[in-house]
Amino acid sequence: MFVDQSSVEIFAQDGQVTMTELIFPDPESVSLAIYASEGTATASSLKLTTLAAQ
Secondary structure, three states, X not given: OEEXXXXXXXXXXXXXXXXXXXXXXOOOOOOOOOOOOOOOOOOOOOOXXXXXXX
């Protein structure tokens, strides 16, 4: 999953499944929530990397 100021890109199942979405969060927002709306999801690992300095 890649998240920046205006987009989210998700890659699953070794790139077989992808999703790209534009987002327009409140400028004061500083958090991220991940959830499954219908069913369950499992994350086997999580790595945070800064892509660019602000």
